[in-house]
Amino acid sequence: MKNITIYTDGACSGNPGCGGWGAILMFNDLKKEISGFDPNTTNNKMELTAAIEALKLLKEKCKITLYSDSAYLCNAFNNNWIANWQKNGWIGSNKAPVKNKELWEQLIYFYNFHELTFIKVKGHADNEYNNRCDALATGEIKKHLN
Numbered sequence: 114m115k116n117i118t119i120y121t122d123g124a125c126s127g128n129p130g131c132g133g134w135g136a137i138l139m140f141n142d143l144k145k146e147i148s149g150f151d152p153n154t155t156n157n158k159m160e161l162t163a164a165i166e167a168l169k170l171l172k173e174k175c176k177i178t179l180y181s182d183s184a185y186l187c188n189a190f191n192n193n194w195i196a197n198w199q200k201n202g203w204i205g206s207n208k209a210p211v212k213n214k215e216l217w218e219q220l221i222y223f224y225n226f227h228e229l230t231f232i233k234v235k236g237h238a239d240n241e242y243n244n245r246c247d248a249l250a251t252g253e254i255k256k257h258l259n
Contacts, residue, residue, distance in 0.1 A: 122246035123159025135249025182236030
């Protein structure tokens with residue numbers, strides 16, 4: 114099984130507003146950068162989308178370490194929020210429907226298919242790859258607003 118490292122980030126100008134996402138996939142000495150734009154979205158949607166779009170590129174089962182500065186993304190898996198949401202019919206601890214259910218369902222598919230570990234990194238710090246993903250995401254917003 115291939116060992117893949119993925120870094121992701123999402124950004125939004127206004128929340129909701131114009132959004133961008135960026136990801137870097139790494140395997141051995143290979144690196145692939147991807148990014149995208151949404152004209153009307155939220156920061157959380159962009160964080161989830163970055164992970165989904167990166168995972169979509171993998172065509173076989175892999176062992177993946179995914180780094181994100183999104184506590185929302187990492188905690189959902191690492192703190193069993195996902196299992197609780199599913200058990201409670203996609204109702205959150207606040208008694209309201211869980212937002213972004215369709216994105217979470219895609220992530221659950223990838224989580225069940227791959228060996229996937231989520232690691233929370235500090236955003237806007239000294240992490241080279243997180244900073245690059247942030248630049249990809251914000252670059253998408255700038256590119257589409259000009």
